[in-house]
Amino acid sequence: MELKPAKEFTLDIPEPFDFNLTVKKPAGWSWATPSEIFEDGKLWSAIRLKSGKLLGVMMKAKGSGVLVRSYAKVLLDAEIPEIRERIKLGLGYYDDLDSFYALGKKDPLIRQLSKDLHGMRLGFPNGVFEMALLAICLQMAPTKRSNEMMDCLIQRYGEKADFDGRSVKFWPSPKRLARVKDRVLATECKLGYRAKYIAGVAKMIAGGFPDVLELREMKEEEVLSVLKRFPGVGDYSAQIISPQFGFPLDVWSARIFHEIIFGSTPSDPRGVIKKVTEVAEKRWGRFKGHVFVYVLHDLPNLQKRYGISRLV
């Protein structure tokens, strides 16, 4: 689909802010979709609005802010506030980095993180469905296989945005996947038992569900409760999908945080998830999500200090 230039605007993001670190994070996570393009400080990506409309987005740093160019087949004036809000959320406009970094006065881990990745805002560009696909594909699978499942979903059922001389493939819409039988999904993308979860989530969202901007306004416990109504979404997945940044410990990250907090490698990483989560809540409170993201993007540096045993 060839998209035409639509709304262009500049966002002033509060300091500290590093555009490159925010949209192209060190561990290689994509901003919104794995097929987006980041070259010479410019990002070409896409977002999907609540209506289901796909927008192409080109962004680059401009002074203390960010120049945002959106591309659409047709853009309504009424959609402009939603675009601005989604981009602000995607660039971490609301992240309280000053307060997070201030914890570094007493917490040596945060002191190091804020030094290593200064200005990296968490950002939450995607909608509920894209994050649900990510979370479910991450379950019980090595990274390679998770990536294969997600790539297959995007290539087979995703939507292409051609704009500004670039082509970006975006996650499938809930309406699109709601029309696919779970047996077909399981076979085509080797999703295994996850296929019925994905089909179920697609149907629920296609039938009407709070969007990411609405979830942001709820209390953290309420958001998690709402998200856990999805089939196949438990504590871990709900915290990945939530725009309020929880502490989604899995076996891999539980091992890392146990080594950082307690200085030892747990023999049963799954068994320490509850304990590590409780300590994180007590130690970092509302900034536990910041610590989680910062740590996973700073592993090479932390390995030297904390002797983390396994990086991948």
Added chain:
DNA sequence: GCGTCCAGGTCTACC
């Protein structure tokens, strides 16, 4: 080459 185990969770049956 073949069989077994298990991995970046969740659900369900059973106690």
Added chain:
DNA sequence: GGTAGACCTGGACGC
């Protein structure tokens, strides 16, 4: 309310 066991698939490992 707590907890085994099952769930897809595919790579690693032992034989």
